[in-house]
Amino acid sequence: MAGISIEQIADDMYQLVAESAGQKKLKSTDLTKAMTSKYGDQVSKQDCKAAIKLLIDSGRCVYGYFGGSSIELPHKEASAN
Amino acid sequence: MSTTTERRTDIGPPHYEQFLHPLIKKNYGQWKYHEVLRPGVLSHTAESGDVIYTVRAASPRLISTNFGRKLTALAAKYADGYLRFTSRNNVEFLLANKDNIDPLIKELEEFTLVGGTGRSITNVVHTQGWVHCHSSATDASGLVKVVMDELSDYFTSMKLPHKVRLAVACCLNMCGAVHASDIAILGVHRTPPRIDHSTLPNLCEIPTTVASCPNNAIRPTSIEGRSTVKVDEDKCMYCGNCYTVCPAMPLSDPLNDGVSIWVGGKISNARTEPMFTKLAIPYIPNNPPRWPEVTDAVKNIVEVYAKNAKPFERVGEWIGRIGWPKFFDLTGIEFTKYHLDDFRHAGTTYKRSLQNRY
Amino acid sequence: MSDDLKTPLLDELEKGAWPSFVKDLKSMADKKPMVKDLLGQLEKSYADKRGYWKHGGLVGVMGYGGGVIGRYSALPDEFPGVSHFHTMRVNQPSGWFYTSDALNELFDIWDEHGSGLLNVHGSTGDLVFLGTVTDELEPTFRALTAKNWDLGGSGSDLRTPSCCVGPARCENACYDTLALSYDLTHNYQDELHRPMFNYKYKIKMSGCPNDCTAAIARSDMGIIGIWKDDIQVDQAAFAEYIDSEMDIQGSVVDKCPTGCISVEGKEIKIDNSNCVKCMHCINTLPKALRVGKERGAAITLGAKAPIVEGALFGSVMIPFMDMSNFEDMHDLIDRIWEFWDEHGKNRERIGECIERIGLATFLEGIGLDPVPQMVKQPRDNPYIFYEEYFEEEEEA
């Protein structure tokens, strides 16, 4: 069943984050739900967790926090002068 | 040995066992009873007959490593190097040797107070305030300091009807969870956020900002063609939730920010069930550095309680027995329209019987 | 003290019996420009009656989404030392037990990398390192992990679990709070460090219904020790209380909420079938009375502060759970998170989620049966949505 690789999921997630940048902040669960609706049971929650970890650890995405944690593109410290 | 370049993650905290006094390790789970030898000093006796002594002292919670190193030095000197902190920011030294109690207390009293056990006012649960938080309506460390200066006698003694728990939270977020304390001081904003329409469109997501408001007071709008938000001032309860999500909606207002005072909450299940605090005083202006109106108000409530409550009655239990009209009467606190709930389920707070004291 | 730092208002807080944080902070101000500017900004707050901090969004250590709170001064030109002033939450050991050596090591790290100021402890339980700059976050983290410390939670994640002193020094402990806290913290490192929930999830553990960690008020999930069988009585010790000056009738018998205590001669009798485990008699007569032997824990769910939907106490979800192993607890937590993941909304705590969806639906979702211990009383309104009913003439 494990048809989709973690890398593939991570790439898809990155795409989503990039597309919604500046419009909507996506959470872990949003990404996971998007993947399960796209690939059905070809992806598991564990796969999605691993993919998010990959995105973060590789530095392609970072965690953000404004009233709730989100996954975002890296950018300059928001409130810093 | 790990090399200096290896990056470790997800290791969690160290195992607590290495921090337990040998007497505690030996008698773990085998404690038989405890006694409060005097204010701030406990003894715990184990089935084995072993006894461990605890000396409890106040910390201001916000400390420097200088203060911290004084504590660790005293622990090394008197407590075989073992100490812990309580859920209310007190420090406890764990002593195997009874003879060390007096010299330890003597050294502690050079820079702090020993007490906080039994029927006392122990340390104050509190939050960050102007020292560190963006949404505070008042300072927390300063309020704790001035209130406890006034009440320190109750920290070092055990003469109240029962324990009185104080808490300070500097805004409605209540990071310190004040809402179940005997007496709580809560910072309040009283005016709606001021919206900076020039920066809002860049700084904030409109849908998230709109959704952040618990009262649906925020609506999307557009000003000079730029999307921004507006606040329905009749619906806003100044909770600051929007500001946390959207920095372009600051809430601080030196003229109108201040504190409110709440009474009668409790956590423990002893005798009566846990209770929320209820409003006693809706608003006192900020008056730093020593907030005299606040310390007077708190002291008054404590003293009226001390005089009128029966042994073992917490503040909320005492008020439960005498009724709210009498509470306002005895304390001289004015009952106003702000004491009437108008939030969700307000009706549950209305009197539905004629059982009143006149 | 530096000459150029004038703090007439804060100086007022050096007076009085209670230990003064101002005095303490000043003792650091010469060593640390950061502390000096913190005092400067705080003095300004005292003068202007308002805070000067900005909310920080995006700082942390690599790979983690929690454990660091970004904070920036709104007046960076005036107070450059605190232009960045981030907090790091260091995951405390179970029961807040330390040795002097271990704490001194932590102080060394913080003196080197940060302001040297801390909170003992934050309301969630962590040892809070208060104030450093973005560039020092990663080096501090490395220094911490080198000494076997790690960061706690913040954001929409599992917050750092915390527990009372429990069996380490309390005769009331009905289960091993320290061990469970350690176990959960380690078992859920991923959930702690990588925010994947709708909102925060706090777990607090108290060993008995005295609830010294305020689990019922301050945690989404409270695990509170409780016993099922009889209160253990040492009649000889009770007789000593009788012989002392103590007013047993007024202080104990009359205070029992269910009136289940009586005294015959020098013997105490407890109708344990009516005892509600309130702890009052045990607290008052610690030498004579002890919690029973058949011990476990009750699970409460849903406490939270007023934001967003109004505050809630936790409510009883499981009246009694065996605590001799922690497997069932992992299983329960996993099921709750699964449900919350599926049905919760953004920024909706578990308590709010249960209220919105209905307790019955939630119980069905996580596979628990309804029991009367979960409610104060059955419903008193007749608006019941029946799911089981007979279709007309179905069987005809």
Ligand code: HEM
């Ligand atoms: C005789 C019965 C009791 C015993 C043996 C007892 C024991 C303890 C112990 C060992 C601590 C330190 C816990 C920790 O920090 O982990 C503690 C703290 C605390 N307990 Fe209890 N407790 C008793 C009754 C109560 C009751 C009835 C209440 C509430 C009404 C209560 C509320 C608290 C609170 C708020 C703290 C934090 C205290 C502080 O830091 O000064 N306790 N208690």
Ligand code: HEM
């Ligand atoms: C504006 C009004 C309120 C004020 C000033 C207030 C104040 C506080 C304070 C000071 C605490 C910290 C308690 C502690 O030290 O343990 C607290 C916590 C709490 N309050 Fe309130 N409260 C308010 C409204 C409410 C309401 C309406 C409810 C529920 C119906 C509520 C429920 C709670 C709960 C459950 C906690 C513990 C929350 C947690 O830690 O997550 N509060 N509140």
Ligand code: HEM
């Ligand atoms: C929507 C609600 C809340 C918001 C927006 C919020 C926001 C914040 C912020 C900004 C801080 C950082 C303060 C600082 O160090 O500068 C903080 C700290 C903290 N919050 Fe909250 N908070 C909320 C609710 C709560 C609740 C309900 C609790 C606990 C019951 C809580 C517990 C804490 C704790 C333990 C800290 C660490 C600082 C301390 O111990 O004083 N928060 N919160």
Ligand code: HEM
């Ligand atoms: C299954 C649903 C209910 C039924 C079958 C029911 C039936 C009745 C009946 C037969 C009476 C006596 C009327 C009379 O004396 O003329 C009554 C009275 C009353 N009902 Fe209900 N009722 C129901 C639900 C409720 C609910 C939900 C409420 C309020 C929350 C309510 C409030 C009252 C009140 C206030 C009275 C007058 C009581 C009195 O005279 O002492 N009823 N109801």
Ligand code: SF4
């Ligand atoms: S209670 Fe409010 S102002 Fe105080 S630390 Fe928490 S969020 Fe900040």
Ligand code: SF4
């Ligand atoms: S302060 Fe609170 S009630 Fe007022 S608009 Fe902001 S979120 Fe809504």
Ligand code: SF4
């Ligand atoms: S909650 Fe109970 S077991 Fe834990 S320290 Fe308090 S009295 Fe002891």
Ligand code: SF4
């Ligand atoms: S624990 Fe409470 S309910 Fe039970 S016998 Fe003692 S006083 Fe009564």
